[in-house]
Amino acid sequence: METKDDDVDCKEIVFDVKLVKGCDPILIEGDENNKDNECYPTGYNKIFEYVYPPEEWTENGKKWRRVASTKPADRHQVMALAEELKLNLEHWNAKMHGVCPVRRELYTQCFNELIRQVCVNSIDQGELLIKIRNEYNQSIINHKRYFESGLIFRIKHASLDQLAMILSMNT
Incomplete structure (x- = not known):
């Protein structure tokens, strides 16, 4: 490839x-x-x-x-x-x-x-098939965006949880 x-x-x-x-x-x-x-x-x-x-x-x-x-x-x-x-x-x-x-x-x-x-x-x-193809492609793009957004959200909150745990151990 x-x-x-x-x-x-x-x-x-x-x-x-x-x-x-x-x-x-x-x-x-x-x-x-x-x-x-x-x-x-x-x-x-x-x-x-x-x-x-x-x-x-x-x-x-x-x-x-x-x-x-x-x-x-x-x-x-x-x-x-x-x-x-x-x-x-x-x-x-x-x-x-x-x-x-x-x-x-x-x-x-x-x-x-x-x-x-x-x-x-x-x-x-x-034309109808082109509309179906475009709708499918837009769905794929949206699913990728939702996945990335959820992943960023989870990473951010996991980092905040770890930071809170470290701060609580130091106090």
């Missing part, structure tokens, strides 16, 4: 795995024949940017963009996604029980790909 630094926090794990399918790169700058409205594939909707933010890079003085694929997934692609998820869970040694940031990241990417697949067929259903 690659990380940014040796002493890095678990939430800063860098994955070279992308489960959300993108379309072929699109030349957006450096091509005189390209118009602004041709920078997205047919059927592209801005809702896809909530699932797969566009990736942009410069190569040989030309600016490229990759956006989420607008092609519907068939049964074989869904089965391939499930197999790819399984292989990545094994490859990255994701724990199947308890808190595991690796497993969470891989499942998040898989869910984002499923949202992309649903968005291709129905924008309304895709």
Whole structure:
């Protein structure tokens, strides 16, 4: 598993795995024949940017963009996604029980790909799944905040109890 630094926090794990399918790169700058409205594939909707933010890079003085694929997934692609998820869970040694940031990241990417697949067929259903995903992510953030707050409270009071005990022994 690659990380940014040796002493890095678990939430800063860098994955070279992308489960959300993108379309072929699109030349957006450096091509005189390209118009602004041709920078997205047919059927592209801005809702896809909530699932797969566009990736942009410069190569040989030309600016490229990759956006989420607008092609519907068939049964074989869904089965391939499930197999790819399984292989990545094994490859990255994701724990199947308890808190595991690796497993969470891989499942998040898989869910984002499923949202992309649903968005291709129905924008309304895709928007609903995006709201569910965002609500879930907010719940995780809130649970972490409550846990940290409770931990700080307990440490503070444990320290005060120890200080009171030391002071009572000295008097």
